[in-house]
Amino acid sequence: MxxxxxxxxxxxxxxxxxxxxxxxxxxxxxxxxxxxxxxxxxxxxxxxxxxxxxxxxxxxxxxxxxxxxxxxxxxxxxxxxxxxxxxxxxxxxxxxxxxxxxxxxxxxxxxxxxxxxxxxxxxxxxxxxxxxxxxxxxxxxxxxxxxxxxxxxxxxxxxxxxxxxxxxxxxxxxxxxxxxxxxxxxxxxxxxxxxxxxxxxxxxxxxxxxxxxxxxxxxxxxxxxxxxxxxxFVGSPVMNVNGVRIEGNSVMLNDASRGFTFPDPVLAGLSGGAGGITMGVRPEAVLLRHEPAEGYVQAVTTNIEPLGSHDIVDAQVDGAVLRARTESGFVTGEGQTLWVRIDPAQAHFFDTATGLTLRGAN
Ligand SMILES: Nc1ncnc2c1ncn2[C@@H]1O[C@H](COP(=O)(O)OP(=O)(O)O)[C@@H](O)[C@H]1O
Ligand SMILES: [Mg+2]
Missing domain, CATH: 3.40.50.300 (P-loop containing nucleotide triphosphate hydrolases)
Structure with a gap:
Protein backbone atom coordinates (compact mmCIF):
# COMPACT_ATOMS: atom_id res chain seq x y z
CA MET A 1 0.00 0.00 0.00
CA PHE A 233 -21.44 16.19 -15.72
CA VAL A 234 -22.33 14.79 -12.32
CA GLY A 235 -25.98 13.97 -11.64
CA SER A 236 -28.74 12.37 -13.64
CA PRO A 237 -30.95 13.75 -15.04
CA VAL A 238 -28.66 16.65 -15.78
CA MET A 239 -28.90 19.83 -13.72
CA ASN A 240 -31.16 22.52 -15.23
CA VAL A 241 -29.01 25.39 -16.44
CA ASN A 242 -30.44 28.79 -17.39
CA GLY A 243 -29.19 32.29 -17.89
CA VAL A 244 -30.87 34.47 -15.25
CA ARG A 245 -31.43 38.11 -14.38
CA ILE A 246 -31.37 38.99 -10.71
CA GLU A 247 -33.39 41.94 -9.45
CA GLY A 248 -33.53 42.38 -5.69
CA ASN A 249 -34.93 39.15 -4.26
CA SER A 250 -36.10 37.89 -7.60
CA VAL A 251 -34.50 35.51 -10.11
CA MET A 252 -35.88 35.75 -13.65
CA LEU A 253 -35.19 32.96 -16.11
CA ASN A 254 -33.73 34.32 -19.35
CA ASP A 255 -35.92 37.25 -20.47
CA ALA A 256 -38.99 36.37 -18.43
CA SER A 257 -40.74 39.11 -16.54
CA ARG A 258 -41.94 36.91 -13.67
CA GLY A 259 -39.39 35.78 -11.15
CA PHE A 260 -38.71 33.25 -8.45
CA THR A 261 -38.49 34.85 -5.05
CA PHE A 262 -35.47 33.95 -2.94
CA PRO A 263 -34.86 34.72 0.72
CA ASP A 264 -32.69 37.76 1.32
CA PRO A 265 -29.25 36.33 1.97
CA VAL A 266 -29.12 33.87 -0.95
CA LEU A 267 -28.75 36.44 -3.70
CA ALA A 268 -26.87 39.10 -1.76
CA GLY A 269 -23.48 39.84 -3.19
CA LEU A 270 -23.89 37.71 -6.31
CA SER A 271 -22.44 39.35 -9.33
CA GLY A 272 -21.51 37.80 -12.65
CA GLY A 273 -19.03 39.06 -15.20
CA ALA A 274 -19.86 40.62 -18.55
CA GLY A 275 -21.58 37.39 -19.62
CA GLY A 276 -24.03 37.51 -16.75
CA ILE A 277 -25.16 34.83 -14.33
CA THR A 278 -26.24 31.24 -14.94
CA MET A 279 -28.40 29.41 -12.43
CA GLY A 280 -28.12 25.64 -12.00
CA VAL A 281 -30.89 23.66 -10.31
CA ARG A 282 -31.07 19.89 -10.05
CA PRO A 283 -34.43 18.27 -10.91
CA GLU A 284 -35.02 17.35 -7.26
CA ALA A 285 -34.78 21.05 -6.33
CA VAL A 286 -37.55 22.05 -8.75
CA LEU A 287 -40.69 21.82 -6.62
CA LEU A 288 -44.14 21.40 -8.21
CA ARG A 289 -47.67 21.96 -6.88
CA HIS A 290 -51.13 21.60 -8.39
CA GLU A 291 -52.40 24.85 -6.81
CA PRO A 292 -50.95 28.34 -6.67
CA ALA A 293 -48.98 29.22 -3.53
CA GLU A 294 -46.66 31.88 -2.19
CA GLY A 295 -43.38 31.83 -4.09
CA TYR A 296 -44.66 29.53 -6.85
CA VAL A 297 -44.76 30.55 -10.52
CA GLN A 298 -47.29 29.23 -13.02
CA ALA A 299 -46.01 26.74 -15.60
CA VAL A 300 -47.25 24.20 -18.09
CA THR A 301 -46.02 20.61 -18.54
CA THR A 302 -44.45 19.80 -21.91
CA ASN A 303 -43.13 16.27 -21.38
CA ILE A 304 -43.28 13.46 -18.83
CA GLU A 305 -40.85 10.58 -18.40
CA PRO A 306 -42.31 7.90 -16.13
CA LEU A 307 -39.36 6.02 -14.60
CA GLY A 308 -41.17 3.69 -12.25
CA SER A 309 -39.84 4.90 -8.91
CA HIS A 310 -40.37 8.54 -9.92
CA ASP A 311 -41.20 10.76 -12.90
CA ILE A 312 -39.23 13.46 -14.66
CA VAL A 313 -41.56 16.31 -15.63
CA ASP A 314 -40.65 19.16 -17.99
CA ALA A 315 -42.34 22.36 -16.85
CA GLN A 316 -42.27 25.37 -19.13
CA VAL A 317 -41.98 28.73 -17.41
CA ASP A 318 -42.06 31.57 -19.91
CA GLY A 319 -39.40 30.70 -22.49
CA ALA A 320 -37.51 28.23 -20.28
CA VAL A 321 -38.07 24.58 -19.45
CA LEU A 322 -37.26 23.26 -15.96
CA ARG A 323 -37.00 19.51 -15.46
CA ALA A 324 -38.44 18.39 -12.14
CA ARG A 325 -38.27 15.10 -10.31
CA THR A 326 -41.68 14.17 -8.89
CA GLU A 327 -43.34 11.18 -7.31
CA SER A 328 -44.78 8.81 -9.94
CA GLY A 329 -48.10 9.90 -11.38
CA PHE A 330 -47.94 13.41 -9.90
CA VAL A 331 -48.62 14.83 -13.33
CA THR A 332 -50.81 12.92 -15.74
CA GLY A 333 -50.19 14.56 -19.09
CA GLU A 334 -48.71 17.27 -21.21
CA GLY A 335 -50.32 20.70 -21.34
CA GLN A 336 -51.25 20.57 -17.66
CA THR A 337 -51.03 23.77 -15.62
CA LEU A 338 -49.06 23.67 -12.39
CA TRP A 339 -46.96 25.84 -10.11
CA VAL A 340 -43.21 25.78 -9.73
CA ARG A 341 -40.78 26.90 -7.08
CA ILE A 342 -37.03 26.52 -6.82
CA ASP A 343 -35.59 25.41 -3.50
CA PRO A 344 -33.30 28.36 -2.71
CA ALA A 345 -31.00 26.15 -0.64
CA GLN A 346 -30.30 23.99 -3.68
CA ALA A 347 -29.79 26.71 -6.29
CA HIS A 348 -26.31 27.14 -7.76
CA PHE A 349 -25.07 30.31 -9.42
CA PHE A 350 -22.23 30.50 -11.92
CA ASP A 351 -20.41 33.19 -13.84
CA THR A 352 -21.67 32.48 -17.36
CA ALA A 353 -18.44 33.49 -19.08
CA THR A 354 -15.97 31.56 -16.89
CA GLY A 355 -18.32 28.81 -15.70
CA LEU A 356 -16.99 29.24 -12.17
CA THR A 357 -19.29 29.02 -9.19
CA LEU A 358 -20.39 32.29 -7.60
CA ARG A 359 -20.84 32.53 -3.89
CA GLY A 360 -23.21 35.06 -2.44
CA ALA A 361 -22.90 36.75 0.90
CA ASN A 362 -24.03 33.69 2.87
N1 LIG B 1 -0.34 7.48 -27.83
C1 LIG B 1 -1.01 8.59 -28.19
N2 LIG B 1 -0.58 9.37 -29.20
C2 LIG B 1 -1.22 10.50 -29.54
N3 LIG B 1 -2.33 10.95 -28.92
C3 LIG B 1 -2.82 10.23 -27.90
C4 LIG B 1 -2.19 9.01 -27.47
N4 LIG B 1 -2.88 8.50 -26.43
C5 LIG B 1 -3.91 9.36 -26.22
N5 LIG B 1 -3.87 10.40 -27.09
C6 LIG B 1 -4.80 11.54 -27.11
O1 LIG B 1 -4.80 12.12 -25.83
C7 LIG B 1 -6.09 12.58 -25.46
C8 LIG B 1 -6.49 11.96 -24.14
O2 LIG B 1 -6.65 10.57 -24.33
P1 LIG B 1 -6.95 9.57 -23.14
O3 LIG B 1 -5.95 9.75 -22.07
O4 LIG B 1 -7.08 8.22 -23.75
O5 LIG B 1 -8.37 10.10 -22.62
P2 LIG B 1 -9.53 9.32 -21.85
O6 LIG B 1 -8.97 8.08 -21.26
O7 LIG B 1 -9.99 10.33 -20.85
O8 LIG B 1 -10.58 9.04 -22.89
C9 LIG B 1 -6.99 12.23 -26.63
O9 LIG B 1 -7.12 13.38 -27.44
C10 LIG B 1 -6.25 11.14 -27.34
O10 LIG B 1 -6.56 11.13 -28.71
MG1 LIG C 1 -9.59 6.09 -21.56
Whole structure:
Protein backbone atom coordinates (compact mmCIF):
# COMPACT_ATOMS: atom_id res chain seq x y z
CA MET A 1 0.00 0.00 0.00
CA UNK A 2 1.18 3.44 -0.80
CA UNK A 3 0.56 7.13 -1.19
CA UNK A 4 0.81 8.45 -4.74
CA UNK A 5 1.71 12.09 -5.43
CA UNK A 6 1.34 13.64 -8.86
CA UNK A 7 3.13 16.96 -9.07
CA UNK A 8 2.93 19.48 -11.91
CA UNK A 9 2.62 16.75 -14.50
CA UNK A 10 2.43 17.81 -18.14
CA UNK A 11 2.03 15.37 -20.99
CA UNK A 12 2.32 16.17 -24.68
CA UNK A 13 1.71 13.88 -27.64
CA UNK A 14 3.50 15.94 -30.30
CA UNK A 15 1.88 19.37 -30.07
CA UNK A 16 -1.22 18.05 -28.32
CA UNK A 17 -1.15 18.70 -24.58
CA UNK A 18 -3.15 15.93 -22.93
CA UNK A 19 -2.34 16.58 -19.25
CA UNK A 20 -2.16 20.18 -18.12
CA UNK A 21 -0.33 20.76 -14.86
CA UNK A 22 -1.87 17.84 -13.01
CA UNK A 23 -1.51 17.91 -9.21
CA UNK A 24 -3.06 15.26 -7.02
CA UNK A 25 -2.32 13.29 -3.87
CA UNK A 26 -3.88 9.84 -3.52
CA UNK A 27 -3.68 8.76 0.09
CA UNK A 28 -2.61 5.36 1.32
CA UNK A 29 -5.58 2.99 1.14
CA UNK A 30 -7.80 5.50 -0.63
CA UNK A 31 -10.17 4.68 -3.50
CA UNK A 32 -9.96 7.52 -6.00
CA UNK A 33 -12.11 7.59 -9.13
CA UNK A 34 -10.98 9.65 -12.10
CA UNK A 35 -14.10 10.78 -13.95
CA UNK A 36 -14.53 12.61 -17.23
CA UNK A 37 -15.58 12.53 -20.85
CA UNK A 38 -13.79 10.45 -23.40
CA UNK A 39 -10.58 12.15 -24.54
CA UNK A 40 -10.15 14.03 -21.24
CA UNK A 41 -6.81 12.42 -20.42
CA UNK A 42 -7.88 9.81 -17.86
CA UNK A 43 -6.14 6.82 -19.46
CA UNK A 44 -3.00 8.86 -20.05
CA UNK A 45 -2.91 9.92 -16.39
CA UNK A 46 -3.39 6.34 -15.21
CA UNK A 47 -0.75 4.99 -17.59
CA UNK A 48 1.65 7.67 -16.41
CA UNK A 49 1.19 6.58 -12.79
CA UNK A 50 1.84 2.96 -13.79
CA UNK A 51 4.86 3.82 -15.91
CA UNK A 52 3.22 2.60 -19.12
CA UNK A 53 3.54 6.16 -20.42
CA UNK A 54 6.26 8.74 -19.80
CA UNK A 55 5.45 12.26 -18.60
CA UNK A 56 6.76 15.32 -20.46
CA UNK A 57 7.56 17.06 -17.18
CA UNK A 58 6.67 16.93 -13.49
CA UNK A 59 7.03 14.26 -10.82
CA UNK A 60 5.23 11.12 -9.75
CA UNK A 61 6.03 9.89 -6.25
CA UNK A 62 5.17 6.62 -4.59
CA UNK A 63 5.55 6.83 -0.83
CA UNK A 64 7.69 9.90 -1.30
CA UNK A 65 10.06 8.36 -3.84
CA UNK A 66 10.23 9.82 -7.36
CA UNK A 67 9.37 7.13 -9.88
CA UNK A 68 8.65 9.05 -13.08
CA UNK A 69 11.86 7.75 -14.63
CA UNK A 70 11.37 4.15 -13.51
CA UNK A 71 10.05 1.42 -15.74
CA UNK A 72 6.57 0.02 -15.05
CA UNK A 73 8.09 -3.22 -13.77
CA UNK A 74 9.97 -1.29 -11.08
CA UNK A 75 6.94 0.57 -9.69
CA UNK A 76 5.04 -2.35 -8.11
CA UNK A 77 1.73 -1.10 -9.43
CA UNK A 78 -0.89 -3.38 -10.98
CA UNK A 79 -3.08 -2.36 -13.90
CA UNK A 80 -6.46 -3.71 -15.01
CA UNK A 81 -7.34 -2.82 -18.59
CA UNK A 82 -10.78 -2.34 -20.09
CA UNK A 83 -10.39 -5.34 -22.37
CA UNK A 84 -9.74 -8.48 -20.34
CA UNK A 85 -6.34 -9.12 -21.91
CA UNK A 86 -5.97 -12.65 -20.54
CA UNK A 87 -3.65 -15.21 -22.12
CA UNK A 88 -6.08 -17.43 -24.07
CA UNK A 89 -3.87 -20.53 -24.12
CA UNK A 90 -3.37 -20.53 -20.33
CA UNK A 91 -5.83 -21.71 -17.70
CA UNK A 92 -7.28 -19.29 -15.18
CA UNK A 93 -4.78 -20.62 -12.62
CA UNK A 94 -1.85 -19.98 -14.96
CA UNK A 95 -3.16 -16.55 -15.89
CA UNK A 96 -3.40 -15.48 -12.25
CA UNK A 97 -0.03 -17.04 -11.39
CA UNK A 98 1.73 -15.35 -14.29
CA UNK A 99 2.95 -12.23 -12.41
CA UNK A 100 4.29 -14.48 -9.63
CA UNK A 101 6.25 -16.62 -12.09
CA UNK A 102 7.71 -13.41 -13.48
CA UNK A 103 9.18 -12.63 -10.03
CA UNK A 104 10.23 -16.29 -9.61
CA UNK A 105 8.09 -17.06 -6.61
CA UNK A 106 8.32 -20.76 -5.70
CA UNK A 107 5.50 -23.12 -6.69
CA UNK A 108 4.10 -23.67 -3.19
CA UNK A 109 3.81 -19.96 -2.37
CA UNK A 110 2.44 -19.31 -5.83
CA UNK A 111 -0.31 -21.92 -5.38
CA UNK A 112 -1.22 -20.50 -2.01
CA UNK A 113 -1.47 -16.95 -3.36
CA UNK A 114 -3.53 -18.01 -6.39
CA UNK A 115 -5.91 -20.08 -4.29
CA UNK A 116 -6.44 -17.22 -1.89
CA UNK A 117 -7.11 -14.57 -4.52
CA UNK A 118 -9.39 -16.93 -6.47
CA UNK A 119 -11.41 -17.56 -3.35
CA UNK A 120 -11.73 -13.83 -2.64
CA UNK A 121 -12.97 -13.26 -6.17
CA UNK A 122 -15.23 -16.34 -6.12
CA UNK A 123 -13.63 -17.96 -9.16
CA UNK A 124 -12.10 -21.03 -7.46
CA UNK A 125 -14.33 -23.33 -9.49
CA UNK A 126 -12.88 -21.96 -12.75
CA UNK A 127 -9.18 -22.32 -11.95
CA UNK A 128 -8.57 -25.14 -14.44
CA UNK A 129 -10.61 -23.65 -17.27
CA UNK A 130 -9.45 -21.56 -20.19
CA UNK A 131 -10.64 -17.92 -20.32
CA UNK A 132 -12.77 -18.63 -23.41
CA UNK A 133 -15.01 -20.88 -21.28
CA UNK A 134 -15.85 -18.02 -18.88
CA UNK A 135 -18.52 -15.31 -18.87
CA UNK A 136 -17.47 -11.67 -19.28
CA UNK A 137 -17.82 -11.01 -15.57
CA UNK A 138 -15.67 -14.00 -14.62
CA UNK A 139 -13.02 -13.03 -17.19
CA UNK A 140 -12.79 -9.60 -15.60
CA UNK A 141 -12.57 -11.23 -12.14
CA UNK A 142 -9.59 -13.20 -13.44
CA UNK A 143 -7.99 -10.02 -14.76
CA UNK A 144 -8.48 -8.36 -11.37
CA UNK A 145 -7.14 -11.49 -9.66
CA UNK A 146 -4.03 -11.39 -11.79
CA UNK A 147 -3.55 -7.74 -10.84
CA UNK A 148 -4.05 -8.35 -7.11
CA UNK A 149 -2.11 -11.58 -6.66
CA UNK A 150 1.25 -9.86 -6.22
CA UNK A 151 -0.22 -7.64 -3.50
CA UNK A 152 0.89 -4.55 -5.38
CA UNK A 153 1.46 -1.16 -3.77
CA UNK A 154 -1.46 0.22 -5.77
CA UNK A 155 -4.15 -1.06 -8.07
CA UNK A 156 -5.05 0.96 -11.16
CA UNK A 157 -8.19 0.13 -13.15
CA UNK A 158 -9.06 1.68 -16.52
CA UNK A 159 -12.81 1.36 -17.17
CA UNK A 160 -12.65 -2.30 -16.06
CA UNK A 161 -16.41 -2.80 -16.32
CA UNK A 162 -16.89 -0.93 -19.59
CA UNK A 163 -17.59 -3.97 -21.76
CA UNK A 164 -19.99 -5.70 -19.37
CA UNK A 165 -23.76 -5.39 -19.59
CA UNK A 166 -25.59 -3.12 -17.14
CA UNK A 167 -26.69 -5.75 -14.62
CA UNK A 168 -23.29 -7.39 -14.36
CA UNK A 169 -21.63 -3.98 -14.15
CA UNK A 170 -23.71 -3.14 -11.09
CA UNK A 171 -22.85 -6.46 -9.46
CA UNK A 172 -19.11 -6.17 -10.21
CA UNK A 173 -19.13 -2.58 -8.96
CA UNK A 174 -20.29 -3.82 -5.57
CA UNK A 175 -17.64 -6.57 -5.62
CA UNK A 176 -14.83 -4.17 -6.45
CA UNK A 177 -15.89 -2.01 -3.52
CA UNK A 178 -16.04 -5.03 -1.20
CA UNK A 179 -12.62 -6.17 -2.41
CA UNK A 180 -11.18 -2.73 -1.81
CA UNK A 181 -12.55 -2.63 1.72
CA UNK A 182 -11.18 -6.13 2.41
CA UNK A 183 -7.73 -5.45 0.95
CA UNK A 184 -7.41 -1.74 1.68
CA UNK A 185 -5.21 -1.26 -1.37
CA UNK A 186 -4.64 2.22 -2.75
CA UNK A 187 -6.85 2.23 -5.84
CA UNK A 188 -7.29 4.53 -8.80
CA UNK A 189 -10.26 3.74 -10.97
CA UNK A 190 -11.02 5.46 -14.28
CA UNK A 191 -14.54 5.79 -15.67
CA UNK A 192 -16.75 8.09 -17.75
CA UNK A 193 -19.78 6.84 -15.80
CA UNK A 194 -20.72 9.28 -13.04
CA UNK A 195 -22.91 6.75 -11.23
CA UNK A 196 -19.97 4.32 -11.04
CA UNK A 197 -17.83 7.16 -9.73
CA UNK A 198 -20.36 8.24 -7.10
CA UNK A 199 -20.87 4.68 -5.86
CA UNK A 200 -17.21 3.62 -5.64
CA UNK A 201 -15.14 6.63 -4.72
CA UNK A 202 -13.77 7.93 -1.47
CA UNK A 203 -12.89 10.94 -3.61
CA UNK A 204 -13.76 11.77 -7.20
CA UNK A 205 -11.27 13.54 -9.44
CA UNK A 206 -12.91 15.22 -12.44
CA UNK A 207 -10.68 15.65 -15.45
CA UNK A 208 -11.75 17.59 -18.55
CA UNK A 209 -9.52 18.48 -21.48
CA UNK A 210 -6.47 17.48 -19.44
CA UNK A 211 -7.36 19.93 -16.67
CA UNK A 212 -8.33 18.84 -13.18
CA UNK A 213 -11.72 20.44 -12.48
CA UNK A 214 -12.48 19.35 -8.92
CA UNK A 215 -11.40 16.82 -6.32
CA UNK A 216 -13.82 15.86 -3.58
CA UNK A 217 -15.96 13.28 -1.87
CA UNK A 218 -18.98 12.25 -3.99
CA UNK A 219 -21.48 14.34 -1.99
CA UNK A 220 -19.14 17.34 -2.04
CA UNK A 221 -18.85 17.19 -5.83
CA UNK A 222 -22.61 16.71 -6.16
CA UNK A 223 -23.66 19.40 -3.69
CA UNK A 224 -20.91 21.94 -4.31
CA UNK A 225 -19.68 21.72 -7.91
CA UNK A 226 -16.92 24.24 -8.55
CA UNK A 227 -17.94 24.96 -12.10
CA UNK A 228 -20.58 24.38 -14.76
CA UNK A 229 -18.72 21.43 -16.27
CA UNK A 230 -18.77 19.49 -13.00
CA UNK A 231 -22.32 20.66 -12.24
CA UNK A 232 -23.70 19.27 -15.48
CA PHE A 233 -21.44 16.19 -15.72
CA VAL A 234 -22.33 14.79 -12.32
CA GLY A 235 -25.98 13.97 -11.64
CA SER A 236 -28.74 12.37 -13.64
CA PRO A 237 -30.95 13.75 -15.04
CA VAL A 238 -28.66 16.65 -15.78
CA MET A 239 -28.90 19.83 -13.72
CA ASN A 240 -31.16 22.52 -15.23
CA VAL A 241 -29.01 25.39 -16.44
CA ASN A 242 -30.44 28.79 -17.39
CA GLY A 243 -29.19 32.29 -17.89
CA VAL A 244 -30.87 34.47 -15.25
CA ARG A 245 -31.43 38.11 -14.38
CA ILE A 246 -31.37 38.99 -10.71
CA GLU A 247 -33.39 41.94 -9.45
CA GLY A 248 -33.53 42.38 -5.69
CA ASN A 249 -34.93 39.15 -4.26
CA SER A 250 -36.10 37.89 -7.60
CA VAL A 251 -34.50 35.51 -10.11
CA MET A 252 -35.88 35.75 -13.65
CA LEU A 253 -35.19 32.96 -16.11
CA ASN A 254 -33.73 34.32 -19.35
CA ASP A 255 -35.92 37.25 -20.47
CA ALA A 256 -38.99 36.37 -18.43
CA SER A 257 -40.74 39.11 -16.54
CA ARG A 258 -41.94 36.91 -13.67
CA GLY A 259 -39.39 35.78 -11.15
CA PHE A 260 -38.71 33.25 -8.45
CA THR A 261 -38.49 34.85 -5.05
CA PHE A 262 -35.47 33.95 -2.94
CA PRO A 263 -34.86 34.72 0.72
CA ASP A 264 -32.69 37.76 1.32
CA PRO A 265 -29.25 36.33 1.97
CA VAL A 266 -29.12 33.87 -0.95
CA LEU A 267 -28.75 36.44 -3.70
CA ALA A 268 -26.87 39.10 -1.76
CA GLY A 269 -23.48 39.84 -3.19
CA LEU A 270 -23.89 37.71 -6.31
CA SER A 271 -22.44 39.35 -9.33
CA GLY A 272 -21.51 37.80 -12.65
CA GLY A 273 -19.03 39.06 -15.20
CA ALA A 274 -19.86 40.62 -18.55
CA GLY A 275 -21.58 37.39 -19.62
CA GLY A 276 -24.03 37.51 -16.75
CA ILE A 277 -25.16 34.83 -14.33
CA THR A 278 -26.24 31.24 -14.94
CA MET A 279 -28.40 29.41 -12.43
CA GLY A 280 -28.12 25.64 -12.00
CA VAL A 281 -30.89 23.66 -10.31
CA ARG A 282 -31.07 19.89 -10.05
CA PRO A 283 -34.43 18.27 -10.91
CA GLU A 284 -35.02 17.35 -7.26
CA ALA A 285 -34.78 21.05 -6.33
CA VAL A 286 -37.55 22.05 -8.75
CA LEU A 287 -40.69 21.82 -6.62
CA LEU A 288 -44.14 21.40 -8.21
CA ARG A 289 -47.67 21.96 -6.88
CA HIS A 290 -51.13 21.60 -8.39
CA GLU A 291 -52.40 24.85 -6.81
CA PRO A 292 -50.95 28.34 -6.67
CA ALA A 293 -48.98 29.22 -3.53
CA GLU A 294 -46.66 31.88 -2.19
CA GLY A 295 -43.38 31.83 -4.09
CA TYR A 296 -44.66 29.53 -6.85
CA VAL A 297 -44.76 30.55 -10.52
CA GLN A 298 -47.29 29.23 -13.02
CA ALA A 299 -46.01 26.74 -15.60
CA VAL A 300 -47.25 24.20 -18.09
CA THR A 301 -46.02 20.61 -18.54
CA THR A 302 -44.45 19.80 -21.91
CA ASN A 303 -43.13 16.27 -21.38
CA ILE A 304 -43.28 13.46 -18.83
CA GLU A 305 -40.85 10.58 -18.40
CA PRO A 306 -42.31 7.90 -16.13
CA LEU A 307 -39.36 6.02 -14.60
CA GLY A 308 -41.17 3.69 -12.25
CA SER A 309 -39.84 4.90 -8.91
CA HIS A 310 -40.37 8.54 -9.92
CA ASP A 311 -41.20 10.76 -12.90
CA ILE A 312 -39.23 13.46 -14.66
CA VAL A 313 -41.56 16.31 -15.63
CA ASP A 314 -40.65 19.16 -17.99
CA ALA A 315 -42.34 22.36 -16.85
CA GLN A 316 -42.27 25.37 -19.13
CA VAL A 317 -41.98 28.73 -17.41
CA ASP A 318 -42.06 31.57 -19.91
CA GLY A 319 -39.40 30.70 -22.49
CA ALA A 320 -37.51 28.23 -20.28
CA VAL A 321 -38.07 24.58 -19.45
CA LEU A 322 -37.26 23.26 -15.96
CA ARG A 323 -37.00 19.51 -15.46
CA ALA A 324 -38.44 18.39 -12.14
CA ARG A 325 -38.27 15.10 -10.31
CA THR A 326 -41.68 14.17 -8.89
CA GLU A 327 -43.34 11.18 -7.31
CA SER A 328 -44.78 8.81 -9.94
CA GLY A 329 -48.10 9.90 -11.38
CA PHE A 330 -47.94 13.41 -9.90
CA VAL A 331 -48.62 14.83 -13.33
CA THR A 332 -50.81 12.92 -15.74
CA GLY A 333 -50.19 14.56 -19.09
CA GLU A 334 -48.71 17.27 -21.21
CA GLY A 335 -50.32 20.70 -21.34
CA GLN A 336 -51.25 20.57 -17.66
CA THR A 337 -51.03 23.77 -15.62
CA LEU A 338 -49.06 23.67 -12.39
CA TRP A 339 -46.96 25.84 -10.11
CA VAL A 340 -43.21 25.78 -9.73
CA ARG A 341 -40.78 26.90 -7.08
CA ILE A 342 -37.03 26.52 -6.82
CA ASP A 343 -35.59 25.41 -3.50
CA PRO A 344 -33.30 28.36 -2.71
CA ALA A 345 -31.00 26.15 -0.64
CA GLN A 346 -30.30 23.99 -3.68
CA ALA A 347 -29.79 26.71 -6.29
CA HIS A 348 -26.31 27.14 -7.76
CA PHE A 349 -25.07 30.31 -9.42
CA PHE A 350 -22.23 30.50 -11.92
CA ASP A 351 -20.41 33.19 -13.84
CA THR A 352 -21.67 32.48 -17.36
CA ALA A 353 -18.44 33.49 -19.08
CA THR A 354 -15.97 31.56 -16.89
CA GLY A 355 -18.32 28.81 -15.70
CA LEU A 356 -16.99 29.24 -12.17
CA THR A 357 -19.29 29.02 -9.19
CA LEU A 358 -20.39 32.29 -7.60
CA ARG A 359 -20.84 32.53 -3.89
CA GLY A 360 -23.21 35.06 -2.44
CA ALA A 361 -22.90 36.75 0.90
CA ASN A 362 -24.03 33.69 2.87
N1 LIG B 1 -0.34 7.48 -27.83
C1 LIG B 1 -1.01 8.59 -28.19
N2 LIG B 1 -0.58 9.37 -29.20
C2 LIG B 1 -1.22 10.50 -29.54
N3 LIG B 1 -2.33 10.95 -28.92
C3 LIG B 1 -2.82 10.23 -27.90
C4 LIG B 1 -2.19 9.01 -27.47
N4 LIG B 1 -2.88 8.50 -26.43
C5 LIG B 1 -3.91 9.36 -26.22
N5 LIG B 1 -3.87 10.40 -27.09
C6 LIG B 1 -4.80 11.54 -27.11
O1 LIG B 1 -4.80 12.12 -25.83
C7 LIG B 1 -6.09 12.58 -25.46
C8 LIG B 1 -6.49 11.96 -24.14
O2 LIG B 1 -6.65 10.57 -24.33
P1 LIG B 1 -6.95 9.57 -23.14
O3 LIG B 1 -5.95 9.75 -22.07
O4 LIG B 1 -7.08 8.22 -23.75
O5 LIG B 1 -8.37 10.10 -22.62
P2 LIG B 1 -9.53 9.32 -21.85
O6 LIG B 1 -8.97 8.08 -21.26
O7 LIG B 1 -9.99 10.33 -20.85
O8 LIG B 1 -10.58 9.04 -22.89
C9 LIG B 1 -6.99 12.23 -26.63
O9 LIG B 1 -7.12 13.38 -27.44
C10 LIG B 1 -6.25 11.14 -27.34
O10 LIG B 1 -6.56 11.13 -28.71
MG1 LIG C 1 -9.59 6.09 -21.56
Missing amino acids: AQIDIRNVQKFFGHLQVLKDLNLTIKDGEFVVMLGQSGGGKTTALRAIAGLETVSSGQILIDGVEVQDRKAADRDIAFVFQSFSLYPHMTVRENIAFPLRAVRMNAADRDKAVTEVASTLQISQHLDRKPSALSGGDMQRVAIGRALVRRPQALLMDEPLGVLDAKLREQMRAEIKRLHIARGSTSVYVTHDQIEAMSLADRIVILHDGVLQQVGAPDEVYLHPTNLFVAT
